[in-house]
Amino acid sequence: MKDEPQGPHERPHRPSEPGPTSPADRRTGIRLAALRLFAVQGYRATTMTDIGAAVGIRGPSLYKHVASKHELLAEIMTGTMEQLIADNIAAVAGTDDVREQLRRSVEAHIRYHARHRLEAFVGNREIGNLEQRDQDRVLSRRSDYERRYRELIERGVAEGVFDVRSARIASYSILDMGIGVASWFNEGGEFSVDQLAYQYGDMALRIVNAG
The missing domain is CATH 1.10.10 (Arc Repressor Mutant, subunit A)
Known part of the structure; x- marks a missing residue:
């Protein structure tokens, strides 16, 4: 939208800091x-x-x-992982059923990547630009996040609900297909975020051969 023409007695607009904010x-x-x-x-x-x-x-x-653009990058990437972990904790809290916990975990994973595409894109592309301390922090959180899925799958196998040869490979497969959503999902497309999340939940249960 173009600026309105200024009257002869109006001061030219100068870029300035926005009005008071916290x-x-x-x-x-x-x-x-x-x-x-x-x-x-x-x-x-x-x-x-x-x-x-x-x-x-x-x-x-x-x-x-x-202080710096690196501080912003580290804040973005750390915040992404902390939110994913928090979403996962909330997803599994409402039930003890391992099958339902996996479904809810995957649905939360998909919702985040569909709604936070820029965070997912930057997080995957720019990890190498973090200073070592911050990179280690982000990678540690990524490992924690993957471990939550792996332990859930291992528990499902122990309970006879899932059937996989490698819980680690299954967890990587589930997480990777969810991360890919950020590269193509369109809010105005064929499926809503919730519809997409439910379908990915179905696919995750097939990956682990849920009974």
Whole structure:
């Protein structure tokens, strides 16, 4: 939308910081702008100037809110894994049935990747750009997340509900097919997020040969 023509006595509009917002809201806006830029043009090609311009904050003022673009990348990627783990914990909390727990876990996994496509894309592409300490932190959370699925599948095998030769391979297969959703899912497409999640739940149960 184009700006309205200015009257002869109106001051030219100058980019400035938005109206009063809480530090948390400002930080969230900066992180979201960085996420979009990292997804579109890549982490290395994105500058702090780009991020500042996206949120209307000039130069040095941006550093009042965030120390570096690496800090933003680490925050995005760590936050993604923490949310996935939290969603998984919530998914299995309502039932003791291992079959239902796996289905609910997969549905939560699919919903996240369908609704947070940029986070998934950046998380998979930019892991190598994290400094070692932050990379180790993210990879540790990824291992924890995969372990939750693997242990669920192992429990299902022990209970005679699932039948797989390798719980690890089964968990990798289930997680990978869910991650792939982020690359193609379209909100306006054939299936809603919930319909998609339910179908992937069915596929996961077939992978583990659920009785």
